[in-house]
Amino acid sequence: MTRPQPSVLVIDDNTDLAENIGEILSDIGVDVHLATCADDAMACFDDRKWSLVVTDVRMPGIDGIELLALIKERSPGTPVLVMTGYADRETTARAHDSGALAVINKPVDLDALLEMVEHVAAAEKPVLVLEDDVALIGNLTDLLREEQGVLPHPATNLALARKLAAVVDFRAALIDLRLPDGNGLALARELLRRSDGSRRRVIIITGYPEELSQAVRDDAQIDDDRLVVLAKPFQVPNLLEYLREMV
Ligand SMILES: [Mg+2]
Numbered sequence: 001m002t003r004p005q006p007s008v009l010v011i012d013d014n015t016d017l018a019e020n021i022g023e024i025l026s027d028i029g030v031d032v033h034l035a036t037c038a039d040d041a042m043a044c045f046d047d048r049k050w051s052l053v054v055t056d057v058r059m060p061g062i063d064g065i066e067l068l069a070l071i072k073e074r075s076p077g078t079p080v081l082v083m084t085g086y087a088d089r090e091t092t093a094r095a096h097d098s099g100a101l102a103v104i105n106k107p108v109d110l111d112a113l114l115e116m117v118e119h120v121a122a123a124e125k126p127v128l129v130l131e132d133d134v135a136l137i138g139n140l141t142d143l144l145r146e147e148q149g150v151l152p153h154p155a156t157n158l159a160l161a162r163k164l165a166a167v168v169d170f171r172a173a174l175i176d177l178r179l180p181d182g183n184g185l186a187l188a189r190e191l192l193r194r195s196d197g198s199r200r201r202v203i204i205i206t207g208y209p210e211e212l213s214q215a216v217r218d219d220a221q222i223d224d225d226r227l228v229v230l231a232k233p234f235q236v237p238n239l240l241e242y243l244r245e246m247v
Pocket of ligand 1: 012013014056057058059
């Protein structure tokens with residue numbers, strides 16, 4: 001089966017850089033479209049979908065992170081890569097908080113960008129990562145992106161996670177329970193219960209593992225191998241090992 005041609009929307013007010021990125025992506029067979037501001041970029045969602053969006057942060061008008069939030073409203077399943085010459089802690093945290101797939105530094109390492117585009121285009125295993133700690137979600141998302149075939153979809157709040165779950169057929173989900181806008185348990189149950197024949201798997205992160213584990217299993221009649229309840233604080237390598245087994 002041949003894969004559909006990947007499509008990438010690149011937004012940067014620096015047209016030289018945008019064209020440069022556009023050229024190297026076209027060279028590997030990507031369908032590229034360039035925009036120089038957020039308004040132009042949003043118009044590109046009127047009649048089509050994108051495999052990936054790559055956006056600058058500092059632009060006249062709406063900045064790249066506000067644009068990221070707009071894209072997550074409009075087309076939550078579209079992965080968005082944020083590139084910035086000012087990757088300070090605040091910018092990086094804002095980007096992760098709004099659902100960025102990754103934050104990359106300018107000047108852009110074009111080889112690394114190509115690799116990321118190819119990874120996203122080839123990824124067939126979407127994984128929901130719902131965690132409100134912005135440092136942790138950035139870390140988890142970066143690590144999951146390294147896994148072959150896995151495409152992490154980060155969310156730091158329940159509202160975005162629900163929008164994602166409505167449009168993305170997740171292979172697995174990592175769900176923190178305590179979130180700024182509610183508890184992740186109901187979403188975990190829904191994902192496990194969906195009767196679509198999928199062997200979807202869920203990892204729940206909680207401070208009360210035993211109690212919760214039994215409650216969810218009883219309620220959803222879930223096989224043990226589809227649910228892992230991980231106690232906080234946990235070791236990231238352990239979590240990755242579970243995720244590898246699950247996807
Ligand atoms: Mg700029």
